[in-house]
Amino acid sequence: MSNGHEKKTRLRDPERTRKRLLQAAFREVHRSGFQNAGINTILEATNVTKGALYHHFDSKEALGYAVVDEIVTKIVRDGWLSPLLGSGQPIDILIGIVRRISVRPDDIRTGCPLLNLATEMSPVDEQFRKRLERIFLAWQEGVAALLRRGQSEGTVRCDLNPEESASFLVAMVEGYASLAKNAQDAQVWEVGIRNIVGWLRSLRAPRQSPKGGRPMSKKHVVRRAR
Amino acid sequence: MSNGHEKKTRLRDPERTRKRLLQAAFREVHRSGFQNAGINTILEATNVTKGALYHHFDSKEALGYAVVDEIVTKIVRDGWLSPLLGSGQPIDILIGIVRRISVRPDDIRTGCPLLNLATEMSPVDEQFRKRLERIFLAWQEGVAALLRRGQSEGTVRCDLNPEESASFLVAMVEGYASLAKNAQDAQVWEVGIRNIVGWLRSLRAPRQSPKGGRPMSKKHVVRRAR
DNA sequence: CATTTGACATACCGACCAGTATGTACGTTA
DNA sequence: TAACGTACATACTGGTCGGTATGTCAAATG
Secondary structure (H helix, E strand, O other), rough: OOOOOOOOOOOOOOHHHHHHHHHHHHHHHHHHOOOOOOOHHHHHOOOOOOHHHHHHOOOHHHHHHHHHHHHHHHHHHHHHHHHHHOOHHHHHHHHHHHHHOOOOHHHHHHHOHHHHHHHHOOOHHHHHHHHHHHOOOOOOOHHHHHHHHHHOOOOOOOOEOOHHHHEEEHHHHHHHHHHHHHOOHHHHHHHHHHHHHHHOOOEEOOOOOOOOOOOOOOOOEEEEEO | OOOOOOOOOOOOOOOHHHHHHHHHHHHHHHHOOOOOOOOHHHHHHOOOOHHHHHHHOHHHHHHHHHHHHHHHHHHHHHHHHHHHOOOHHHHHHHHHHHHHOOOOHHHHHHOOOOHHHHHHHOOOHHHHHHHHHHHHHHHHHHHHHHHHHHHHHEEEEOOOOOHHHHHHHHHHHHEEEEEEHHHHOOHHHHHHHHHHHHHOOOOOOOOOOOOOOOOOOOOOEEEEOO
16 A cells, blocks of 8 residues: 555655755855854744754754765765766866856855855864865865876876865865855856866876977976975 | 053053954954854953943944954955065065965964955855955955066066956965865965965066077966956 | 043843753554 | 654743943043
């Protein structure tokens, strides 16, 4: 009579309730920051009661940690880590990813959730900090791995340090996102994208001219070592 | 009998009281963010009473605005705008400024006050946003003006857009500051500095070799226009 | 000297907030 | 069907918050 997943999922669907709470919590935290996020706001947005929320999460902190672990992590995975694994020339992949970052006014307005949380919580709550750091490191490592692949394939300059170039990229993306958020202006972001893309192009290995090209030695490329 | 500025400044020195409130408010806001900053914390830090505070400032917001206008503005002026006006080669000046940015653990930990406030308040309070934007724009314009000077003197590549290069620099500085703050690690910041300095060096005009140097055309330099 | 005004001090208020105590109803299991 | 644990719902608490009403006292002003 009752197959596993009926639409009787109206009442008593704990997994669904939990996910809805997480989503609403993410939105509220993204809007107001974690410390300023209101439990009641989340409850009103979901039509869930306080008892239900505290049944699923031990505390506001636990809810916040779950938002980082499950929602923010997924956003970075979908937006960066997964695309990084695609086939094609590494630099082209990176340019494609950067260009595909949302320019919707509301996303410009509220900014990068990872950066927002890190800015607010890293100095204050070590558990938050560690979780966010793991995401940042995974992001950088993913980019670095792709650059290394490009180096071994000969499409990326071999005189650069993949890890440092990766963090350079992350810093630029977050820096421009901050400027655009403050200006509340998508154009600021678009200018940033153009400059980031220009920098990414400079990472390409110089064309192997048949007669033996010169090394083009002096340009800025985040070199290896000190 | 009473020269203007005696040391009787113990009781009833409204200007001093005001400045002390502003300083304490800045510290508290820097630590906790504006919305989470506690009025009582500021009062305890200054041994000033609530009545005194609300005599000098109409509201918490007014206090916050004053902090931005008087303290944060001064920090950027002292750290960037004034040094930008010095004599010497523009790129050397910029490198000197960037290198002189604090690496004290506590400053890494709490991050850039301008960026913190912008991240927290820009989407939420237009008055805050505008004040912070003015500071960002003054910062960028100061750098751009210096780059233009360098171009006219021939020490800075003339094929770059000064405004875009300036915002590129600001974005990188703030981006790395964010990464270092999340990592709570001054080394992250120092690596960032090295890379920023490397990029700054790439903005120098190529040496005018006596026989007519080649233009070194392909490196990334935030070019003019689109 | 009398009065007023600026610079505080104290006590208090209502709103809001995270968290909890307690109750209830569904659904599975024995 | 009886019992029990999960999944909620409601009402409440203690504490903190920004803000205010009111009072005091010193110094300038007439």
